[in-house]
Amino acid sequence: MKKGMKYKAVGIRLDSGDLAYLSGEARKIFHTIEKEFGLTGFVKTSITASNDLNEETLDALNKQGHEVDCYGIGTYLVTCYAQAALGCVFKLVEINNQPRIKLSEDVSKVSIPCKKRCYRLYGREGYSLVDILTGESEPCPKVGERILCRHPFNESKRAYVVPQRVEELLKCYWPGKSGKVRDELPALKDIRDHCIKQLEQMRPDHIRRLNPTPYKVSVSAKLYDFIHFLWLNEAPVGELQ
Numbered sequence: 001m002k003k004g005m006k007y008k009a010v011g012i013r014l015d016s017g018d019l020a021y022l023s024g025e026a027r028k029i030f031h032t033i034e035k036e037f038g039l040t041g042f043v044k045t046s047i048t049a050s051n052d053l054n055e056e057t058l059d060a061l062n063k064q065g066h067e068v069d070c071y072g073i074g075t076y077l078v079t080c081y082a083q084a085a086l087g088c089v090f091k092l093v094e095i096n097n098q099p100r101i102k103l104s105e106d107v108s109k110v111s112i113p114c115k116k117r118c119y120r121l122y123g124r125e126g127y128s129l130v131d132i133l134t135g136e137s138e139p140c141p142k143v144g145e146r147i148l149c150r151h152p153f154n155e156s157k158r159a160y161v162v163p164q165r166v167e168e169l170l171k172c173y174w175p176g177k178s179g180k181v182r183d184e185l186p187a188l189k190d191i192r193d194h195c196i197k198q199l200e201q202m203r204p205d206h207i208r209r210l211n212p213t214p215y216k217v218s219v220s221a222k223l224y225d226f227i228h229f230l231w232l233n234e235a236p237v238g239e240l241q
Helices: 019-037 055-064 188-200 221-234
Strands: 011-014 046-049 116-122 128-135 147-150 158-161 165-168 217-219
Touching: 011 019, 019 046, 019 055, 128 147, 128 158, 128 221, 147 221, 217 221
Parallel strands: 011 046, 128 217, 147 217
Antiparallel strands: 116 128, 116 165, 147 158
């Protein structure tokens, strides 16, 4: 950073990983930058930590020692945790027709790239078996067709499904500038009724309160191959010394 540019770094945000360790490493980097570039006071650049922080996390950080200046506490601050909280976040998956992927050491935070379509596959008893994501240009799954459903990141988790009914889940209500056909947003009561109907079509073990069976969300074989191709191409290669 050049002195003449008149930009001042305000701070950084740590949102995953070992917050105590990473904050310490970040502070060391600030020290180095201040020394190398002569930026007086850069070492005091603010470090903010977030990622579902609660009392136990803050207590653990204080006992470990850290360099965090402030905390971003959202869910646990505004939500009564005796009730369920649905954590959602938008991730960029494509820009200017170029697929994008977010990489992370935590596999659950790796995003699935490119525009996609989503389908719910139903079995003989009328219950939904699995949801499957496909690339936008892939053909729609067909009733009676044997479909390979793959876990997005675990190569050993896969299953064939022969659906008795296929329901497309993703609909466009705001097309932006894409020119896509837009569906009319249903009335609030219709949305509620649809939600109740969807729950009725879930297996009881998926929606039981104690130890529910995780509902499976999969990707097509073609999308699986593309995810891992892009992942390997974008991930940095480590160097051992």
